[in-house]
Amino acid sequence: MQSQKFIVDAMLGKLARWLRILGYDTLYSNTYEDWKILKIAEENDRIIITRDRGLCVRARKKGLECFLVYPTEDFIDILTKLAIKYKIDLNADPNFSRCTECNGVLEKIDENRWKCTKCGKEYWKGSHWRTIENILIRARSKIKNNESRAISSG
Template structure:
């Protein structure tokens, strides 16, 4: 399992699913109000990820880590930015170390190509959707690498 833990606001459900696929413990519920997100972050030492500037300001006033997602970014751009800031691993983890994209439960191997969530019992397998996951992560890694190259050239120019 990955060590970083997150709580994601209602506007970023797709991102919560991606973080879970990557093996990160990610709390998400589209009914959570801001006070609940702040409480979860404080009680469980989680990083808040939000598109709500006001929530981010309140989090920072409470000395809570908050990552503001700029509206309009594609999922691979968000993942690249998270990877840069928090060292998020953008490689597909072994499903034995992944989380349920629906409920955040831990996956358990059932047989060679089948995993089951220990919480909600949803089944997972490496089907055709796996190629889509891989291609999105390849794009995210390319964006990250490009951003890092640009940062290096900026520091050399100064």
């Protein structure tokens, strides 16, 4: 189980699902207002991820960790930056993934199937898993390229 916990604003639902796939406890609702995000982050020691600059400024004034996503950023770039900043493991393992719908913990049913202990949704390692892996490979590759550039320029 991953140690960092996140709360993601309404504009970043796709990112919330990806963090859950990677096994990170990630709260998300498209109905959360800014005050609610700040309150939850403060009470539960969660990192706020947002596209809302104003929310990020208010969070930082309260001493809360906030990661600002720029609207022009590509999804792979966002994953890469989060991985570098928060030491996120960009390897997906369904045995440690969380439910993409409700953030519940998954329980293994058999070799290739998992069930959410909270909402009951079932997951399996089908062809979509290849797509997930390909995106993560691209993000890991970007990190390696950034590290290589840093070493060669240092």
